[in-house]
Amino acid sequence: MSHRRHSNTVFTRRGLLAGAAATTSLVATPSIMRAQGGSLKVGVLLPRSGFQAGIGQDCQRGVDIAPGILGDLGLPNLAIVNGDTESNVEVARARAEKMINEGVQLLVGAFDSGQSSAIAQVAEQKGIPFVINIAAAPPITEQGYKFVFRNFPTAPMILSDAFANQKETFAVAGAAPKSVVFMHVNDTFGTSMQQGISAVMPKFEMPYKIAEQIAYDPTARDLSVEVSKAKSTGADALLVVSRLNDAILLTRELIKQRWTPTAVLSMGPGWYEDQYLKTLGKLSDGPLSFVPWHDPKKKLSPQLEGALAKAYPGVNLNTNHIFTFEALLVAADAFRRAASTDPKALADTIRTTNITNNVSIGPGIQFNPKGQNDKVKNAAIQNVGGKLVVVAPEEAASAKPEWPMKPYDKRS
Numbered sequence: 001m002s003h004r005r006h007s008n009t010v011f012t013r014r015g016l017l018a019g020a021a022a023t024t025s026l027v028a029t030p031s032i033m034r035a036q037g038g039s040l041k042v043g044v045l046l047p048r049s050g051f052q053a054g055i056g057q058d059c060q061r062g063v064d065i066a067p068g069i070l071g072d073l074g075l076p077n078l079a080i081v082n083g084d085t086e087s088n089v090e091v092a093r094a095r096a097e098k099m100i101n102e103g104v105q106l107l108v109g110a111f112d113s114g115q116s117s118a119i120a121q122v123a124e125q126k127g128i129p130f131v132i133n134i135a136a137a138p139p140i141t142e143q144g145y146k147f148v149f150r151n152f153p154t155a156p157m158i159l160s161d162a163f164a165n166q167k168e169t170f171a172v173a174g175a176a177p178k179s180v181v182f183m184h185v186n187d188t189f190g191t192s193m194q195q196g197i198s199a200v201m202p203k204f205e206m207p208y209k210i211a212e213q214i215a216y217d218p219t220a221r222d223l224s225v226e227v228s229k230a231k232s233t234g235a236d237a238l239l240v241v242s243r244l245n246d247a248i249l250l251t252r253e254l255i256k257q258r259w260t261p262t263a264v265l266s267m268g269p270g271w272y273e274d275q276y277l278k279t280l281g282k283l284s285d286g287p288l289s290f291v292p293w294h295d296p297k298k299k300l301s302p303q304l305e306g307a308l309a310k311a312y313p314g315v316n317l318n319t320n321h322i323f324t325f326e327a328l329l330v331a332a333d334a335f336r337r338a339a340s341t342d343p344k345a346l347a348d349t350i351r352t353t354n355i356t357n358n359v360s361i362g363p364g365i366q367f368n369p370k371g372q373n374d375k376v377k378n379a380a381i382q383n384v385g386g387k388l389v390v391v392a393p394e395e396a397a398s399a400k401p402e403w404p405m406k407p408y409d410k411r412s
Contacts, residue, residue, distance in 0.1 A: 041079045042081065049087065055269060059111055062323070069307055073357070083109075107129070109133060120145060131350070138154045149351075151360075152376065163200065177207070179208055179235040180265065183250070193241045218242075240264060240267070246270065304321070351367060353365055
């Protein structure tokens with residue numbers, strides 16, 4: 001997949017460690033500038049290189065389409081400083097420190113839970129607001145931080161919604177797997193999800209049993225052994241927590257080993273990414289992802305989708321764009337209400353956020369005393385013909401699930 005990238009978002013390790021950062025200035029309207037004494041300098045940290053580069057670059061699209069929509073909402077635009085974490089926790093930490101030292105007044109990022117945890121520590125120490133776009137590890141908002149805010153569900157929240165939406169999907173399909181193999185990445189997010197399953201799953205009386213749990217490295221280049229082990233269990237379906245590259249690897253290995261599960265039930269990224277869809281073509285059809293998503297019935301959703309289609313024709317609106325945009329929406333809303341670029345004033349204002357004109361599923365964006373939006377919800381989406389359709393919850397559904405998955409060897 002070709003990723004559209006502006007020159008200011010391309011970083012090398014040498015440039016990163018030297019502290020080089022290119023800035024795209026998005027100038028606020030003159031009246032807002034006079035009232036607030038300048039634009040808000042926002043550092044956006046994403047894994048634009050390394051093994052998570054595809055997703056990080058996709059999140060950047062949410063940054064690119066934000067200015068026009070923020071302007072339409074009467075919000076100030078933001079001076080964006082783009083930074084590359086290189087998919088590395090220590091680089092993320094170092095880059096956050098460098099950005100703050102160079103005058104950034106608010107941070108956004110970083111997709112990955114491990115990298116976001118490191119940035120959160122720096123932000124709290126420096127007293128700089130950090131608005132997390134995507135990261136699900138629960139401990140991030142369990143540390144008593146005062147400058148860290150997350151508009152994204154935690155792993156237990158994702159699991160709870162995933163199991164509820166799975167049961168609804170099974171009911172509509174009129175069928176359900178009796179056993180699954182749980183395959184998951186062994187990074188911070190995958191481990192959090194694995195730990196949460198034992199606590200959350202019993203509450204939902206799921207129709208299936210977990211036959212085997214298989215952890216693997218998200219940077220692995222060969223998953224043949226893991227897939228062979230999963231296949232040997234005789235399980236009906238795959239329950240997965242993946243990233244982009246390994247989702248592609250897993251699919252190719254399923255095809256190679258001539259195993260088509262009844263369903264692939266994903267509780268994370270990878271399987272709905274545009275790069276996954278375009279890399280695999282018709283072989284990408286079928287997986288069900290149970291993830292935070294947009295509510296197509298909210299009035300701002302078509303506007304966001306239209307802006308993405310105009311800037312990036314052929315790219316499907318997904319979680320990466322939705323929650324990166326909403327992180328900037330939180331920042332711009334706080335900047336307007338605080339009428340200040342002072343980090344403490346911004347943090348105080350973010351705590352009182354109440355945005356109902358948003359795009360994600362749920363009543364809107366608010367933060368509890370821990371800095372967590374605990375009301376954001378998930379959807380069940382399915383890959384169908386290169387598109388993503390919502391199959392649950394019923395109030396947001398645009399299609400019925402295709403069940404079971406069509407055998408890989410029966411697809412042209």
